Amino acid sequence: xxxxxxxxxxxxxxxxxxxxxxxxxxxxxxxxxxxxxxxxxxxxxxxxxxxxxxxxxxxxxxxxxxxxxxxxxxxxxxxxxxxxxxxxxxxxxxxxxxxxxxxxxxxxxxxxxxxxxxxxxxxxxxxxxxxxxxxxxxxxxxxxxxxxxxxxxxxxxxxxxxxxxxxxxxxxxxxxxxxxxxxxxxxxxxxxxxxxxxxxxxxxxxxxxxxxxxxxxxxxxxxxxxxxxxxxxxxxxxxxx
Amino acid sequence: xxxxxxxxxxxxxxxxxxxxxxxxxxxxxxxxxxxxxxxxxxxxxxxxxxxxxxxxxxxxxxxxxxxxxxxxxxxxxxxxxxxxxxxxxxxxxxxxxxxxxxxxxxxxxxxxxxxxxxxxxxxxxxxxxxxxxxxxxxxxxxxxxxxxxxxxxxxxxxxxxxxxxxxxxxxxxxxxxxxxxxxxxxxxxxxxxxxxxxxxxxxxxxxxxxxxxxxxxxxxxxxxxxxxxxxxxxxxxxxxx
DNA sequence: GAGAAAAGCTGATTAATATCAGTCCTTGGA
DNA sequence: TCCAAGGACTGATATTAATCAGCTTTTCTC
Numbered sequence: 001x002x003x004x005x006x007x008x009x010x011x012x013x014x015x016x017x018x019x020x021x022x023x024x025x026x027x028x029x030x031x032x033x034x035x036x037x038x039x040x041x042x043x044x045x046x047x048x049x050x051x052x053x054x055x056x057x058x059x060x061x062x063x064x065x066x067x068x069x070x071x072x073x074x075x076x077x078x079x080x081x082x083x084x085x086x087x088x089x090x091x092x093x094x095x096x097x098x099x100x101x102x103x104x105x106x107x108x109x110x111x112x113x114x115x116x117x118x119x120x121x122x123x124x125x126x127x128x129x130x131x132x133x134x135x136x137x138x139x140x141x142x143x144x145x146x147x148x149x150x151x152x153x154x155x156x157x158x159x160x161x162x163x164x165x166x167x168x169x170x171x172x173x174x175x176x177x178x179x180x181x182x183x184x185x186x187x188x189x190x191x192x193x194x195x196x197x198x199x200x201x202x203x204x205x206x207x208x209x210x211x212x213x214x215x216x217x218x219x220x221x222x223x224x225x226x227x228x229x230x231x232x233x234x235x236x237x238x239x240x241x
Numbered sequence: 242x243x244x245x246x247x248x249x250x251x252x253x254x255x256x257x258x259x260x261x262x263x264x265x266x267x268x269x270x271x272x273x274x275x276x277x278x279x280x281x282x283x284x285x286x287x288x289x290x291x292x293x294x295x296x297x298x299x300x301x302x303x304x305x306x307x308x309x310x311x312x313x314x315x316x317x318x319x320x321x322x323x324x325x326x327x328x329x330x331x332x333x334x335x336x337x338x339x340x341x342x343x344x345x346x347x348x349x350x351x352x353x354x355x356x357x358x359x360x361x362x363x364x365x366x367x368x369x370x371x372x373x374x375x376x377x378x379x380x381x382x383x384x385x386x387x388x389x390x391x392x393x394x395x396x397x398x399x400x401x402x403x404x405x406x407x408x409x410x411x412x413x414x415x416x417x418x419x420x421x422x423x424x425x426x427x428x429x430x431x432x433x434x435x436x437x438x439x440x441x442x443x444x445x446x447x448x449x450x451x452x453x454x455x456x457x458x459x460x461x462x463x464x465x466x467x468x469x470x471x472x473x474x475x476x477x478x479x480x481x482x
Numbered sequence: 483g484a485g486a487a488a489a490g491c492t493g494a495t496t497a498a499t500a501t502c503a504g505t506c507c508t509t510g511g512a
Numbered sequence: 513t514c515c516a517a518g519g520a521c522t523g524a525t526a527t528t529a530a531t532c533a534g535c536t537t538t539t540c541t542c
Binding site for chain 1: 258313315317318319321323325336337338339340341342343346347369370373376377379380381383384385386387388390391392393394395397398399441480
């Protein structure tokens, strides 16, 4: 029912260039691998705002997001956060550090109440070694991440505030597409501060620009909640492709 | 001899966080694999400024930089380039697209006369499939790239012009560390435009900021050539770590 | 080696966005 | 249900870096 109301973004915006693709990896696990990696673990509950791991710490394993959303971010010397990515249900986090044999390159914290399944490093590496398909999908996913991050870099250095905000909103809409209200609309439920840190802007500016977009009939807000009422127009505003 | 004059950066700056690590992959190839992948190919000469591949094109293989330097960049809608990375001797380029089964996510062009060895997609994938060590090193290298690119994103969104320029210069110094003049000094030989596009700044600003750094005794220029005379001070100026 | 083209450089101006200093609203706890 | 705290929001101001317009030097080509 509700899918009739929610416009699909495929074909009108290259959303793939903004999304990682580790969630596709779950599909290539055999039942045995799945049981070994995930079923044995008990999903841990995290409340909104809880830190999952911190940049600079030696990793002990990776996480599967069973439910909820996690921001990946780096903290500036002055204390400001830059959000690198928002991962949602079905995505893995924390594998970079394990695979690179480095410390976590960024921090992760939930942005809503979430359930994460912890997979010990050894288990993850064991499945990786024993399953060429799994390993080749990891390679594929990691290579795709280059596309996403290179995109991000060029957007951050070349695009205006309104363009960056528009792109961030298009990205978030996709991340929140399973979070519908009673009317079947996608509700983006994120603090202005997180939105600012994702778009790389000052919070005050984000608020001002959201107001502009509201006045243009592109979106609506209710408290902190945002929903996009005119996606095509937002895409035009993003001026991306 | 000359290594006595050129200060090592390890220990005073986390240069690893700015460098990809595909050059380490060459070392894990067996002689047989090396012969199959590289020896059979004839190194192709590229003149300065020549485009190696273009964003959006379906990849037919990957390249090993036998000699020279290659910029990886994305072109803006308005025609401005953003340089994502500079690869030098011993590094591979073009593997992201092949592994992700996507089109090239960025373009590559030489920034000095170079020799590249082309490795057809099929050969690369064959060695990848047959050598678990090679495949695990690729995974490691790709995971490390996340560190580098996430770093870049946070620098682009949070750092000032002089900080970005300083970091770019520290990075380039490392890339040019085999390019010494008669006095054993590292010469960075890059156009002001490329430097601006790497640091994400306007060319005029780069020139003004270089002048400042010159006046502070941090670097010297001779035409387009730049050499760092006070690395510690440049690192302080970069304000990074 | 002369001329043209490209790249380096400079100063003035403008535009974009951050910062500052608050007020108002919402929400969760006592 | 009231209060406190945090988050949303607003207007004024400051700051940074881009843009523009031009001159100078270097490099390339014939």
